[in-house]
Amino acid sequence: MSEPLLQAVDLQCERDDRELFRALNFTIAAGTLTRVEGPNGSGKTTLLRILAGLNDSFSGRLLWQGEPRDARREEFLRNLLYIGHRPGIKPLLTPIENLRGLLAGRQQVADTVLRQALEGTGLAGYQDVPCRNLSAGQQRRVALARLLISDEPLWILDEAFTALDFHGVEGLERLLVERAANGGAVVVTTHHDLRLPDIHRIVLGATAVAGDHGATCQQAGEAHAH
Numbered sequence: 001m002s003e004p005l006l007q008a009v010d011l012q013c014e015r016d017d018r019e020l021f022r023a024l025n026f027t028i029a030a031g032t033l034t035r036v037e038g039p040n041g042s043g044k045t046t047l048l049r050i051l052a053g054l055n056d057s058f059s060g061r062l063l064w065q066g067e068p069r070d071a072r073r074e075e076f077l078r079n080l081l082y083i084g085h086r087p088g089i090k091p092l093l094t095p096i097e098n099l100r101g102l103l104a105g106r107q108q109v110a111d112t113v114l115r116q117a118l119e120g121t122g123l124a125g126y127q128d129v130p131c132r133n134l135s136a137g138q139q140r141r142v143a144l145a146r147l148l149i150s151d152e153p154l155w156i157l158d159e160a161f162t163a164l165d166f167h168g169v170e171g172l173e174r175l176l177v178e179r180a181a182n183g184g185a186v187v188v189t190t191h192h193d194l195r196l197p198d199i200h201r202i203v204l205g206a207t208a209v210a211g212d213h214g215a216t217c218q219q220a221g222e223a224h225a226h
Ligand SMILES: Nc1ncnc2c1ncn2[C@@H]1O[C@H](COP(=O)(O)OP(=O)(O)OP(=O)(O)O)[C@@H](O)[C@H]1O
Pocket: 015, 016, 020, 038, 039, 040, 041, 042, 043, 044, 045, 046, 047
């Protein structure tokens, strides 16, 4: 197996006295794609925010490269690119200005590179238009342009495919596969029917109908049920 980046050990989370998941164990390794699945409200966003260090209401352990994540929090955050389910784009700013803001304090990137990244996500000609004048899919593409510049080894992407058209979905699928092939680790949630090979699956709320909020982890070809 390739190098483990992030490991979850016995994760458990409750919200408003309802258990979303428990006994969740998995490894996010370099060079892999992982999809977190489950019905609405099963806890996908919550799990991604926990993994990204944005939500601390859980029990269990998270390890970054084999050591407690919180003991290496700064290093962990430098190595993480998290894009939430809202694109997080400032409507009064242009795509270029938004990207500059998103990269502030992390990466020094020339404007020519930002422009190329926006062209790469299909926004040629829109780089200097205020984002409030862009469609939902175009705003999503502004946020996703960040992926074309990223040097972080771990991507956590919540509902990244939302509002994208057919070509946008295809392009993003290709990018994620290439990223994993080049040694990155990608964790995604989506309600889209993705065509990604060798994807690992973390299924939440698998037995929710029976009132038992179970979770299943399948590491591409190998399944662990809890
Ligand atoms: N800020 C919050 N405070 C309390 N409960 C919350 C909060 N945010 C979400 N929840 C609850 O946590 C549960 C899981 O929500 P979450 O957003 O993680 O689900 P999800 O699987 O991502 O859903 P969806 O597919 O609809 O995006 C839901 O029942 C929701 O009501």
